Amino acid sequence: MKWGRIQFKSVGMKIFIILFATVVLVSTVLGVSSYLMSKEIIRGQVGLASSQAIEQAADKLDFLFTEYESISRQLAVDQTLKADLELVTNSSVDIVKKTEAETRIKSKLDAMKGSDSRLFGIRLTKKDLSKAYSSGGSSGTQNTEYAQAAFDKIQAAGGKPLWLPAMKKGFFDATNEPTLTMGRLLQNLKNPNGEFYLLIEVKDRAITDILSNLKIGKAGEVRVITNDNTIVHATDSSLIESQSFIGLDAAQLEGDDVSFLTTDDAGITQLVVYRQLKTVDWRVIGYAPESDFVSAADKLLYVTAGVLLFAVIVALLIGIYLVRVIGKPLEKLCNLMEEGEKGNLNVRTRFKGHDEIGRLGHSFNRMMEQISALVERTNLSAEELLNTAENLSMASKDTSRNAGEIAAATSEIAMGATSLAEEADKGVDIADQIGHQMENVMNLNSAMDKSVEKVIGVSQQGKEYMASLVEKTEAVSRMTGLIEENSGKLSRSTFSIRNILAPMVEMTKQTNILSLNASIEASRAGAAGKGFVVIAEEIRNLAVQSNNSIQTVSTITEEIQEAIENTVNVLTTITPMFDEQLVSVKQALQIFQNVMSEMESFVGDIQSSSASVHELNNSQSVLRDFFANVSAVVEETNASTQEVASMSSEQYKVSEELVQLSNRLEVLSETLRESLSVFIVDKE
CATH class of the missing domain: 3.30.450.20 (PAS domain)
Known part of the structure; x- marks a missing residue:
């Protein structure tokens, strides 16, 4: 003092x-x-x-x-x-x-x-x-x-x-x-x-x-x-x-x-x-x-005055001693606690006594050391959380980009299937015309030649469309594989986040226990521990904020994990369908190739069409059935393509939400780092 x-x-x-x-x-x-x-x-x-x-x-x-x-x-x-x-x-x-x-x-x-x-x-x-x-x-x-x-x-x-x-x-x-x-x-x-x-x-x-x-x-x-x-x-x-x-x-x-x-x-x-x-x-x-x-009792007044003067001197000496023994250490401790309240965790007391003041000083030193260690561990956890959030954000962006490409490719497949359906309908019409004109096939050979040329052109175009459909189906299959691979990475990243959050939850519990002990010590100190109570309250608030942030990150991670699992389930369902679609498309391509071969044979045999009218009638029936099958396959392909497009859209939305959650995770990590930056800790 x-x-x-x-x-x-x-x-x-x-x-x-x-x-x-x-x-x-x-x-x-x-x-x-x-x-x-x-x-x-x-x-x-x-x-x-x-x-x-x-x-x-x-x-x-x-x-x-x-x-x-x-x-x-x-x-x-x-x-x-x-x-x-x-x-x-x-x-x-x-x-x-x-x-x-x-x-x-x-x-x-x-x-x-x-x-x-x-x-x-x-x-x-x-x-x-x-x-x-x-x-x-x-x-x-x-x-x-x-x-x-x-x-x-x-x-x-x-x-x-x-x-x-x-x-x-x-x-x-x-x-x-x-x-x-x-x-x-x-x-x-x-x-x-x-x-x-x-x-x-x-x-x-x-x-x-x-x-x-x-x-x-x-x-x-x-x-x-x-x-x-x-x-x-x-x-x-x-x-x-x-x-x-x-x-x-x-x-x-x-x-x-x-x-x-x-x-x-x-x-x-x-x-x-x-x-x-x-x-x-x-x-x-x-x-x-x-x-x-x-009058004799008046002498007691002089004695009382003397005793009062002596008592004043003794009270002054005792008061000065108490101020030096109690007041000065408490004032030093209050100043150190005010420094700690400002964020300086390097302050320490130098009390050497073993009385209540000395024990209070030693407890203060131990508390500041524990708080410093806790802040350092929290800083490391915040750094790891920020790195994980960045990796998660990058993976989410890649997934979103791939989902967009899949959606675009699926749209193109749907357009091709629609064109193929139209052409198949045209083939059916042509086959009907061939059936109606079979009676006059001898007189209409030239028209049949033209029709055959049209059929060859349409078959060639169908072959090209089917080849394109095969390529796009294979691309969709490869993108599906990439999505599954990225989903696996995201799943592993969320698992890493959970592993990181587990020690942070434990540290938050230890912080709450430490703040409770600090409050108890402050209560024992009485009026001298008011500043100490403020620090304990700040530590408890920090622990509560950390716990809330961890709970938020945990919730976001669980949502990401759930979205990834849904995506994997969708892809697991789509993959066999894509495989079946690829087989169907290859079969359709083989059919178109067969049609080309038949039509070429038909052109070679057109000169002997009269002799082969019966065969042509059979071929016309086969051709009609073929175009009907092609139309049915195309309709099935179109429905599957629309379903894939819908799933791709959902996957794109999930990927966008995953990107937003990753951004929120980064913001929370930065907020945690800023909250911890107010504490000053020696770094040896």
């Missing part, structure tokens, strides 16, 4: 990119996963620890609130206090008793307040503030809207303790520090006028003392909020009565998790832990920036 020009489509580069990306991705995923898991583990552990601390603080607050609720129950069941309250509200009681009762009430309240420094004050008051008793140090009372609404809530509680959220300036908005108040209606069913509202004001510092040792993170804070997220207690007392930016909803309260993440007004992620109080529908929540807990 050339590094000057990076080839991203090469297998080596793809392997390098996949390996590099995999190592980097795995390292990154592992590092980030470790970081996120560490954060999650730290967050869970911190949340669990903080939740336990918050739970302890909530238990302390519940204990505190339970303690003051217990005080309120003591006052609610205190019969002395109940009697004093009835007494101070009874208008019929004198002032001394009322004063004593009020003194006892104040003393009780002072005693309770004095025993607990966390209390800001304890009050017993009417709703309209017409009667109010408080412990020493308590602030004054003011009839405010908040106070009246609180009294309504306390009354709705039906004598049960009710905790009211802390107020910055106390219940009556008259203190200089925040307090939270527990209210309770001291019921008096017998004397409703003696009912008072008990207000126990607890200093906000009481909650601060409980939560002071609780730390959430470095900059965390613990708060107590109501069910509507109103702040009851906060480190910054100015936030009391305001809404907390971190609150809880019903879904969070119903869930099993005691911690969650949220974002404050500044966009900082806060880890929040909470606990529901048992005595009152308030929640203790603690929160701190998440970064206070997971």
